[in-house]
Amino acid sequence: MNAKSYKLLIILASAGLVLALVVTGLLLTQGDAKNEFSSKSSAETKEPVPNFTLLLIDGKNFNLSDYKGKPILINFFASWCLPCREEMPALEKIAHEYKPKGVVFLGIAIDDTEEKMKNFIAKYGVTFPVGLDKTAAIQKSFGLYGIPTTYFIDKRGIINYFHSGSVTEELLQHELDKLL
Amino acid sequence: MGGGAAVWGGFSSFFSIWQVCILQISPFFIAFIVGIYLATVGKKADPEIRRWLLIPCITYGIGFSVFYSLLIASGLNISRPLIHNIGLLRVVSGIIILFVGLYILLVNRISFLGKIHTPLLLSTLSLLIGVTFALVYSPCITPMLSDIMGIASQRNTAVEGWYMAFWYGLGVSIALCMTSVALILFAGRQEIVLRNANLIKNICGIILLILAVMNITGLMRHYKAFVLGFVL
Structure with a gap:
């Protein structure tokens, strides 16, 4: 040939x-x-949330153990990640709705730089606390591979649920209502 | 969802807006495959060269898909230690990529390397590159991947999720290999490329060295933030 x-x-x-x-x-x-997609896109888990301290962009420290007794939502994202951009308006809207109900919101940027993260936060008008996981220590403790991923932690400090991929307002409301 | 749908999901994601996320690895794979092609062209019988590319593409796909799917399937026992040690594994990956980059740079200069330049060695290097690329990659979670991860994170469905993640990763790999081979078929015969084959090969080697350094030093996040952020 x-x-x-x-x-x-x-x-x-x-x-x-x-x-x-x-x-x-x-x-x-x-x-x-x-038919299968909608029912299996997230995961229920009953593991305790790993404790951590995160330096926020406003210079304060976020110590997870300080929020024991409150439902917490932790969102892992990166400024360069497309689905993170898609979900951020929904997260911000739901944060406004659920913060008065006692839910704590936290954004953790991974695989990112401080400058890009700050630009991202400003662009999407994020008002909940955000910090950069510089050493990837928090990422590792959560066993995280892809982004975005959102964790829903109940008042006892147990990860009640997590969702890999972009979240919607409906999903956020449904999961947060279970924590209240 | 079956394996075919997962392959298609991975394959189609490569040719969509999701390519932005795959840019973490795609330029470096192209540099690798072009580098090994240009290290071979003119030295071996022509029809063999194609075989020298296709088999490495297959081993790359296997290496990438196996480790990618293991990292995705967080419900598997083997997945946790991999993810918990991802920082160390990325450094090790950087060291392996460093050696591959040096190999491409030096293969025509050191006679020993020229002698061991065989399809078997290239296929082995491709397998290693596949594994390392899965480790250095931070996937953006597409809607289909979200579904796969949901299944793969549950202990009772983790194997099913791993299976689908494997096919999804293979779909991404097939698209990447096809693009690379098409690029070589299109540009590899051009006079200007053949005239500057050694220079281009060296540039490919240097590109891999840059990737290696970024992973060893932790600068990869700067590449992701600036290059991928710039594209978006």
């Missing part, structure tokens, strides 16, 4: 693979996937 026919073979094989993937994808996503 010469170089030209080998090249053609690779192009044809690649095109065939793309086509097969497109067809497979279309067939499968039209099937049972649609």
Whole structure:
């Protein structure tokens, strides 16, 4: 087989693979996937939240143990992360609604720089406490791989639920109401 | 959701807005595959070169998908120690990438490296690059990945979630490899590329060295914040 026919073979094989993937994808996503997605997009867990202290952008320290007895929402994000940008308006809106009810909100930026994080906070008008996990120590203690991820912690300090991916207002309301 | 849907989810994410997040690894993989191609071109029989690229692409896909899915499947016992030691693993990954970058830089200068420059070695290096890229990657969670992670985080469904995460990672890898091979098929025969093959190969090696240093020193977050933030 010469170089030209080998090249053609690779192009044809690649095109065939793309086509097969497109067809497979279309067939499968039209099937049972649609129904399963909505029910399994988050996880219930009953582990105690790891304690930590975070330096906030206003210079104060956020010590998690100081908030024992209150429901807490912790959102991990990064300024460069697309779904984090999508969910931030919903988080901010729900924070306004639930802070008067006693829920504590905290944003933790990971894999980010202070400057970019501050720009992000200013751009989206975030009013709840935010800090940068510079050493990734908090990230590791939560066992976090992808972003965004949101943790819902009950009054006893137990992680009641967490959601990997962008959150919606409905999801936030549903989970926070369970903590109150 | 089945394996086919997960492959498609990963594959299609590569060619969508989610590519911004995959930019954490995609330019570096292209540098790697172009680097090993240019280290081989002109020295080995031409039809073999394609095989030298395709097998490394497959081993890359396997290495990346296995570790990516293990990190995603937080409900598995093996996942926790990996995530808890992710900082150390990223440093180790940086050291491995450093050696691969040096190999690409020096393969034509040191005769010993030229002798061991075989498809087997390249496939092994690709496997290692796949593993290290899964470790240095911080995925943005797409809607489909969110569903997979939800399943993979529960102990009773963790294996099912791991299986889907594997196929999702393979979908991303297939798209990345296809793009890289297409780039080589398109540009690899151009006169200007062949004339400057050694220079381009060295640049590819240096790009990998930069990635290595960023991971060893913890500067990778600056790359993510500035480059990815700039694109968005």
